[in-house]
Amino acid sequence: MSNISKYILFTFLLLILYSCSNTRYLQDGEMLYTGAEVKVEDTTMSRRERKDLEAQMEELARPKPNRSFLGLKIKLYLYNIAGEPKKDKGFRYWLRNKVGEPPVLFGQVDMDYNADVLQSHVENNGYFKARTSADSTSTGNKKVKAIYTVKPKWQYKIRNVEFPKDSASTQLDSAVARTQRRTRLRKGRPYDLDVIKDERDRIDQRLKQKGYYFFNPDYILVRADSTVGDHQVDMKLIVKKETPEKAQRQYRINNIYIYPNYSLNDSRDTIRAKTTLTDSTQQYKDFTIIDPHNTFKPLIYDRTLYFHKGDLYNRNDHNLSLSRLISLGTFRFVKNEFKVNDSLNNTLDAYYYLTPMPKKSIRTELSAKTNSANYNGSELTVNWSNRNTFKGAELLSISAFGGLEVQMGGQNKGYNIYRVGGETSLVWPRFITPFPVHSPSAFVPKTRALVNYEYQKRIHLYALNSFRSQFSYLWKEDATKEHQLNVFDVNYVSPNNVTDEYQQQADSIPSLQRVIDKQLIIAPSYSYTFTNTNRKYKRHTIYYKGSVEVAGTLSGLVTGANAKKGDTISILGVPFSQYTKTEHEFRYYMRLGRDSKLAARVIAGIGVPYGNSTELPFIRQFFSGGTNSLRAFRARSVGPGVYYAKDSDGQPLEDTFLPDQSGDIKLELNLEYRAKLYSIIHGAVFVDAGNVWLWNKKDDKPGGEFSSGFMDQLAVGTGLGLRLDLDFLVLRLDGAFPIRNLNYNTNRYEWVIDDVKMGSKTWRKDNLVFNLAIGYPF
Known part of the structure; x- marks a missing residue:
């Protein structure tokens, strides 16, 4: 089907839906309520002020009309076509009462009550001489809209604010007087009842800091005098005479x-x-x-x-x-x-x-996983905890895990992955330092020591032993800011049982050889996280995490290592890594409605090898592509730059253990629209773009280095997603395909939107990528 045919079909379906009028299901005399419109008639206001006031008051009108999407009242339409079910179960009952929405009739609207609510709102905002009237108008086809006209006239401004004297007769009056410096009632500002309430709460909070345990905001009275002329008001704050004696005392x-x-x-x-x-x-x-x-x-x-x-x-x-x-x-x-x-x-x-809590506990977790590299598997983790190890609220955790990932597709199956390992960590609820450190935060600072080991076996290929030891400080300033300082972090990776099959490939593809090279990383690091995403009702929320990691600096200075000159230094027979790496992730969320939001993410990272290294160690490099990255591309398959692995004939390598492509620089951009479809079922439309690059030019990876034309080397993919959101668990299925991909003939990234052929089985097999995962990608 051509694109033009799709557009014609889509338009035709829309016309059908529009033609199915919901009003034909109404009884005689019934009218469908389509909402409230508030008109503010005031020549002294700016257009923006008038529109803001109108929007505020339209939100106050009740009831709300039936919800619509693109002008279509779909829920009401489903309610109508379901009809009256004969019993309280079955598909028709579910469609009408669970999915559908009954009509909001004009007879349900109390216009006088709404007019009183709007009148109170404008008066509370300082329009003391406002006038509000209500009317209705027919919009045709048994539809009625409520019209409210508000004439606010003048808005009263604050002329003077009087607090009790600091030398007042009572101690409480003097305490209230000393709170005046940060008052929210300022001369020249409009009269606002909400600001007055906030001011009473502010004074209460200040007094609570000064020992007035039994005080509360109701003991503060704000008198407003609007008779002073020139549309102004004088305010006087007083402590009520009936304030209880115990509320007047400091404790x-x-x-x-x-x-x-x-x-x-x-x-x-x-x-x-x-x-x-x-x-x-x-x-x-x-x-x-x-x-x-x-x-x-x-x-x-x-x-x-x-x-x-x-x-x-x-x-x-x-x-x-x-x-x-x-x-x-x-x-x-x-x-x-x-x-x-x-x-x-x-x-x-x-x-x-x-x-x-119980001092000791044991927890078992069984997880399932899948990724876009055709691997499916599961992992079993057993964790034992002691929450009061040395009677000082120390947390000792010992865990063991084992997992299997099976390759389900590709030219050759059987390259399965086995993982076993364990971790021991001890967390002290304080800073362990040679000198005392005081933290004024509401969160207890923590010191953590960790030892970790993992054995990974890739069948027919190789095995890796990975050891890690870490000593860290973790602390939170408040609910939004968190820090982690790893003062000691050592990672050692050693291969064994490398097969001839893998070594033959590694001899011709350096990327594969780097996977099985021994690695020693001594890298202190620091990370900072800020987030206010836990504020659910805030329209704009953000998440930011930045980190910096410096590896081998002291060792490099002591030994004078210089890999570019051939002076590579080893510790215990392993060349230590020397580099500086920083990564920054920024997320932005905007609520578009009650059940929809826009989510965006930017990831930028760079690692600079120097001294004893010419490139970052493999396990510290950046990767792109996969379930939580560029979802239209196989995991770790994008980049670096315009480089691609080739076989002996110079053709793109399509082997089952295609090397994980990595880089020293990363840029990734993601944009996703999320909406609730029904109950716990959510949907998404997304676009992902990104790539990785090398810091230094490599002869074995032509085109992989970073250059000024990096924006022309971004891979782009798009797709749709379905999510089962259970609050405590989110199951996600994303289907995606590339719309900007690397052309192996021209060594350039090119748009391939015109090549999209959903009806072609061959195209779907070569381009569609499905990602099954737990949790949102960002």
Whole structure:
């Protein structure tokens, strides 16, 4: 089918859908409600201000009309064509009540109520003399739209703001007066009820920092006087006379009680009674700890709790203490309360109730995987954890794994992959340093030591032994910023059992030889992550991760290694790698509607070998193509540059163990539109582009080096995706094909959109790539 025929068919289908009017299913006298239109009539506003105000008020009108897509009310149409089912089950019932949407009728609209809501909205924004009227108009074919006309007239501005005097008669009035410097009520700004509410909350938060534990925003009254003339308003903040006495007092912390073995089945009154049992209590600094089994060292409370005896109550310290206790990862539930001490005036006793997780646990995971290199397989992981190894909330984890990946396609099958290995890590909930380091974050800083081993066997090819040892610091500034510093990171890779079949190929293809070369990497690194994507209702969210890795610098300086001059230095018989590498990933998400969003990603990385290396070690190089990369291309098959592997006749190599193509520089761009189709079923349309390049020119990889024309060497693919989104798990199937690919005859990347032939079995076999994966690609 030609492209013109497709467009004609698509247009014809649209016309059919439009011709199926939903209004013909309405009863006599019923009218379909098509929504509300708000008209703001004001000559003093700018066009942008008027449009913003109209958009705000249109969102307030209720009810909402039936949802539409490209002007089609598809859900309403499905509801209508399903008809009235005879029983509460079956396909027609499901289509009508689960997929479809009943009509929103004009009779359901209370126009007077909506007019009152709009009137209140404009008054709350300072238009005190506004007038709102409501009407309706027929749009034809039994459809009605509500029209609301708002005449706001003048918007009142703030002339003066008066706080209590700092020398006021009461301590609370003086405390409120000292919050004025950061007030949100500013002279010249419009009157706004929401800003007034925010100001009361701000004052409450400030007072909570100064010990006013029982204060709340309702005790602040903001009086507005709009009679001062010239469309202005004077504001006066006062503390209500009926404010309770205890809300006017500052409180200090007295006793601090900690119950590290609290059971949710026990009442707190019963638990608190245990404080009188001297054989079950321990005094450590300012803390009274009721832990008869000595489950935890008292030191962990000194590191996590911000309160000490005699401190003025502070809401920040209150929240930070709870957050740090939770971030220890040792307690299942963390609760606390403050009670007034009856024997000491204006003091609070703090109680912390901590329910620990089971100290030891074992978890087994079985996963399935597939990729665009025709490998399918599974992996079994067994993990044993001890969450309180040395009674200081240390986390010891020991895991073992084994997996199999079977090659399901290609010219020759049987090049399967077996993986076994294990990892041991120990995490301390603090910085282990020669000198004390204080962290003011709500998250406990961590120190991690890790040892890892993996054995990988590729049948008929080779085997690899990989060892890794790491010592790291991990800390979070807040919920959006995270850091990781690997001060010690050593990776050693050694091959064995290399077959003659593989070695013969490796002798002629250096890329294959590099896979089985011994590698020694001593590379401290640092990474920084920022994300606000957990704010679900924010329209624009971003994710950024940047990292820098410096390998072999000290060793290179000491030994004076220079690989370009032939002075390659080895440690224990293995040349150590020397390079600097940095990688940056940026993601942007924009909510387009309730059930749709636009997601974009940019990855840029560069590695510069020097000293003892002329190129990055294979396991540290960049790759492109695959399930979470360029989905229209086989995993690790793109690049570098315009290079492609050739056989002895100079033709593109199509062997089953085609070398994984790698590079020192990477650029990748991804754009994806995501939309909810039905319930947990989501769809996507995406475009991916990218490539990798070499830093230094290589005779064995002509065209692989980075040049000023790198943008002309981007591979591009597009496709569609289906996702089963269960919140805790996302199953993804993406189908993609290239639209810009390398032409082996011209050694150039060229657009191949005109070559797309979905109806051709041969084209589909050569170009369609399916990716089955868990989780979103980004």
